[in-house]
Amino acid sequence: MAGVADLKNAVINLSVVREHAKKELTDMLDSVPGKKALVLDPKLSGPLGLIAEVALLKEHGVEKIYHLLPGQLQTECTSLIYLVQPKVAQMRHIADNIHAHIDSGQKKEYSVFFAPRRTMLCERALEELGVYGDVNIGEYHMDLIPFDDDVLSLEMDSCFAECFVDEDRTSLFYVARALMKLQSIFGIIPVIRGKGHCASAVKDMMLRMRREMALEDNTVVPEIDSLFLIDRMTDLITPVLTQLTYEGLIDEVFGIRNTFVSLDPEVVGSEGEKRVKWPLNSNDKLYDEIRDLNFSVLGPFLNQRAKDINTYYEKRHEAQTLGQIRDFMKNLGSYQAEHNSLRIHTNIAEKVVLATRENDLQARLAAEQGLLAEGSVPVEYIDEAIARQEPITEVLRLLVLCTLTKNGFKSKYFDYYRTEILQTYGYEHVATLEKLERVGLFRRQEGRNVYSALRRALDLIVEDVNEQTPNDIAYVYSGYAPLSIRLVERSGHPNGLRSLEGPLSALPGPLFEEKQQLSQGVEQMVRDSEAPKSRVTLIFFIGGVTYTELSALRYLQQQEEGRREFIIATTNIINGTSLMEQFIDRPSEARPQQR
């Protein structure tokens, strides 16, 4: 599929997961006979693109694809398939569509498929809206979508706010179900570890679902050795920091959506005005090498590559014998591909440099690093950021970082910043600030400083970090080791989990380890298979993961030299900005009218 990771190098066969999803999608389409239009929840169209391309949909009778919007839907198709998240708002849109058709005397067939599942609430909503009788209801179990050889995502955008702010834990149920599906494909995972309330809730649900489904009959030899569930509440410092890896910075500057980044056409060397959706995954060999680099070493790296390629091209003149020419030609394709990729990434990197210069990244980093080292609040920097009216999300990131590292603000400062935010960005942010306060991300000082203890216990600040040839995961943040990844690293040590108990006790939720009994048959098979395999750990981030954390995990994996491999699953991929967005209600753009 164009632009989608081919998953050839995954340690476990993730393409099965994609095939499952694809099969279920085509089954869904086939269940409605004849030609039809697909009406997509806008939130689902990106993820769906990673499962199937338009041609496949066409093959299965889809003539037109629309986004689900309120109001009317003008279409000539007489059979419509709605594929939506089970949200009541979407039901209202569907009802709008149907009523409009009925009012204008158009007769159509409607099927509504819910992803990841149908809910009684939505069905009741359809009933109350008076269209329940007009639609056929189905389910599309869209769960984890493979992003790359080692990454899967549920693409649930607002998971963090739902789980931790509103305490509506519906998404945790979907997380547990997705993990059950993985277990049905890759075998029961013998050990489940984790930290946090939500992580623990997911674990409980998994155990419960196993009882419910009676997976004892599962005869698959486990391909995944252990599961580590990380609750985003455990580490909120990491996501609010400015990312410094290449991939992380692309996400900060341009925003990566479903593994694609939207770029100006000249960056990728294409004609025309329209922005280009450019895939970022390991199919691009060069990108695979550079995505995890600290941005400060990217320039020299790309330079070296350019030289290598040049050297190769020069060889063309030296090639004398047929054999030499053949050798040259054999590699030409891959060099040309790399050359092309190099050109594009040089362009992207230049854009990133421009953007960071414009936003004065250096000053921002200084502020962040100061806080991480437990310096004082960078009042001047924050004041100026507010005065310059930088995006509110960027200001909030800093305020959250202050709260988390300094254990909150003194009352005076707390009120001061609240006033500043309201006066600058508008009174409506009373709600934003209240939510942040509720979760403890922006608050007054109270209790003891958790960060201080953690920093020492987990060596979060690494003084002599080397970005060129990394010597610690801290290379990703030029000196700060992401707490979440430190946990993963330490939990892999002998007796690791126990040693974490003390330091982590100050963070919310339990730290746990749960063994899952395998069925006897499977135990036997495990014993019989002698081949020493590398251990595969599945790490699940509940509430989102950043690209930088992925990079740090890949670094960890390299350190393991094949003894341990990581597969990373997440509810969604986040960065500080998108995390803050989840706290901001943007009900309507319109301002009130004056008489």
Added chain:
Amino acid sequence: KKSLSCLNAAAMDLNHPSAGWKTLGDRWYRRREVYHMEWSESVYPEKEVLVGAPFGGPVAVKRDESKLVKLDVQSLKPQIEIFSSSGRPIGRFPWEKGKIVHMSWTDREELILVLSDGSVLLYSLHGEQLFQFSLGAEATRDGVAEAQAFGSGLVAMTNMLQFIVVKNLYEARPVVLQSPEFSEPPSSWTIIEPRFTNSRNVEVLVAAGKTIFVMGENCPPQDQLLSNGPFTRLSVSPTGKVLASFTGNGDLWVVSTDFTKNLCSFATESSPPLQLTWCGPEAVVMYWPGLLLMVGPRGDFQKWDTDQPLRLIEECDCLRILSRQKCEILQRVPRMTELIFAIGSASPGAELFFALEDFEAKNPKADEKIRGIKQDLTTAVDSCVEAASHEFDYTYQRSLLKAASFGKSFLEFYPSQSFVKMCKTLRVLNAVRHHSVGIPLTIGQYSLLKPHVLIDRLINRHRHLLALRICEYLKIKTNRVLVHWACTKIKLCGSSDAELCDLIIQRLAPIPGISYAEIASTAYTFGRPQLATRLLDHEPRAADQVPLLISMKEEEAALVKAIASGDTDLVFLVLLHIKRTRPNDFFAVLSSHPKAVKLYISYCRQHDTSLLVDMYEMYGDHKQRAMLSLGEALSNRSIDQQIKKLQSTINMFRAAKDTFNVKATEEQVRLLMYQQSLGAEFGRNFCGMSVSDTVYHLAQMNQLSKAQDVRKKFSMRETRYHWTVIRALADSGAWDTLQAFASKKSPIGYTPFAKVCMKQNAPGEAMKYIPRISDPQEQVDMLLKVSKFSEAASIVAKELKDPEQLQHVRNLAAKAGDSYGVRQCESLLAAFAGK
């Protein structure tokens, strides 16, 4: 020539397997007794209505009211009795509900009774009434004359000659078919099952006058324009492709069901037979008292005289013949059986079979025979295995399998899985064919039926132990059997709740994931709510448990289970149910489950914020109440309304003791009012802007004194005010105003001035402020941003005295191609080095 000896031997042997085979053209047919009927003392097929279900299914018997019967005391009360195929009683029930016009079986082996008043009743094998429904207004008004059922549907004909179709008995929606105006009742009619038709709907063939009409749902009746009627009997073949009919002048006429192919015509010169049926897809069998006549596809025929009254039950691959004494099967001799047992057969299978006989008789010819078929030994073994599968008789099964096994021993490689599988299948078949069970399945029927359906049928007959054994033997999940067993126990057993519960749990506990919901539901229906609750505690699946608890009015328990499952949809299910059925208790129940409260709040937020108000007020959550009110206020498009709403929000914040937000909201009200007056003054809408934005816009409009007024009125921080103004001025390119603004003392210094100019890409403007920057390092940074290298260099040299940075400036200058700058840097560097 070789087999001449066995030919002779066989011909003389009356016990030979081929004894009694009869030909029909080039095919052989055999009629074998499978059971001696256990009902021989009580059932009179000639006097009673007797219907049997296919796949060796049960037989229902009802006294035929149209015939005169000598009543004995036993049968004084009309009743319906149900027997197994071997005549063993299974169930019975008295019949007092009216005139039955049709009786037959569904494919779940449930008895359908269609009454003349248009009602349809379904009964279990054991005579329990399962449910009933009506065929609709037409049927009730006109009365039903006849009916025919198929699989899980039926077609009925009213007295007004209308046809009513019910596709699915379990969700009965009677549909009246469009039919022609029949002047008199049809001489006969039949149906083609949906699985055989193109439309996948049932089709009805109605013989009227000399022709046949084909009728179906959503299509007008089609007259087939025949002229050889009237047809007094019609019967569709088991494959649905061919129709057998009996005409008024005594002919059997066979035609394809689309009436395009005339297949066979056979004159009997008789009155219509009692029954016209098919024996497999190729032969038609007619029954007159005393005579059974079979006609083959090419008009070949075969007949049997019979002194006993018979009842024929059509199977997909054979014909079951019931009489008072016997249950027989008439079938075409399977190909493999024919190859082995036909007189004079020299097929490899036959050779192998007789080689074993010789071997057992210690006859050296055995060796000769084996060598003779060495090439075809695999085929020979295969055919013995297959032939064994078609036998009902253990002796033949055994000797054929023995022969196969004997042949196998001469083969180096023979895939034994198929052999083992067949042995297993035969064991299962023999078990269910046993007299005590009475399901005479052929191997062909078994493979169509599938093992799990057979298991269902066994448990419906309450043969749980046998079903369980078969499951274990075939490695099928035993869950269904055990659940059904437990339900049956509850229905039939009088023991105490505790005893029953223990018994069931003990038996079911070792099975992982077994569902208790259905069992609990049965207990509840049978008036044992406590048992139901106890059992339900063991149900692992919340999705099954919760709805049942709700229907048992155990809402609180349901809520606890739903919350524990983590499935929020289930929690909503319970909550909304309680809210609907017990509105007065709702909040009390909800309050005792904090997790449910959170969920309900998020539900209210999506659905109905008015409910939220109640919630917050109930729980005294003034803060959230205020937040809600704030949201409502802000979504208000009318400014006056918004102010009004905000004012009431202030009170809520006050109640929440949130002094900060009280103040913030008061400020906001003040701001809105101020903005209103600004709007009136400038004819522009300021409402809803933040303080900074208001200043920004005023600055852009060159209303600096107004902006200053805002700053004072809303105590805006001085530095932010300055930043905002200069941003506004730079953004709108008001350079002169900016310069004028800079003439006053700036509390933020002059770096921001340079920055806002640079943001607009105006280095010339920026240069106006850079010299005024007081911090030398900042000054250098800004100079570098506007590419003034030599100026930067001199400051680095004079003020910062930093050769390293000077080197850095030099490199930047070189990169930018500023040779003058480079030279300046170098001379300054030299000066350093000289020191």
